[in-house]
Amino acid sequence: MSNSNVYNLCCRYQGKVVRIQDRNGRVHVGEITRVSRDRVWIRPVRNQGGYGYGWYGYGYGYGGFGYGIALGAITGIALAAALFW
């Protein structure tokens, strides 16, 4: 993905819970709290699991904006929850 595409998508999803895949194959799930030209910050959330969907709280140890991911390292981004037909 190009950096400008990733940047635009991060801005689009600011405040939403997303699923980000990075170059190393790792998956990050969290709410986008801040976007800069070269980084996106996400605050990890944990799923309550089981049936349906709901986030029961933020991950421990992540205050403020959470942690940053370099836009250049991102290979995929999508909303982390949805209702599909």
Add this chain to the structure above:
Amino acid sequence: MRNNYLDLLAYFGIGGAHPGGLPLTKSILRNEAIGPSNSVLDIGCGTGQTAEYIVTQFNCPVTALDNHPIMVEKANERFKNKNYNVTIVNGNVENLPLPNNSFNFILSESVVTFTSISKSLQELYRVLMKNGTMILIEMTAEQTLTEEMKIKICDFYGIKEILSENEWKARIHEAGFDKIQIVNISTELVQSEINDLNPSPNIDIKYYDIWDQHNELTDEIDSQLGYRAFRCSRS
């Protein structure tokens, strides 16, 4: 014919893209007597999440069919190097490339809705063995569905008709199935976590727009649309 919505599901490679997701699939299949000697057909298998669940859970041969080339490719990718008894077939539900009376169990998870419903049901009847069972989880019109909203939904999802619970039962019956029950499930429309994703590289921004439009439409639909799980058998 291209369907933007189904393309979106294919490009993002979303597993369990049907109401209730995999948790609903599991809760329904838990009550079914499927064993290693049974053969299962999963139509509209997508990237193969349900097919993988069935083959590992019940240890029976599974035929997984889809007509979207990218879905078929991603399903093949899922099963590559895994020694599962899964056959992936590129085919159309309205004209199944499968012999008569060949499956004990058929599963359709929000698939028939996207086809010519009666035609598909006749095909499913044809390939199901006598005394076999078919489960359909399908979009269902609630009584509150307005004509205006119906048109909007059909246009957006590329579907021809939205059936009510009774209309579904009538259609299934017409296709030859003699016993039709509604499976007791929660049909509340809730989002599920997406945890099975196999996105294509460089997805066109257009599909992100379609995803957003889909979310807006789903909010607008509110309680006008739901889904049901139908358990159908033939004697």
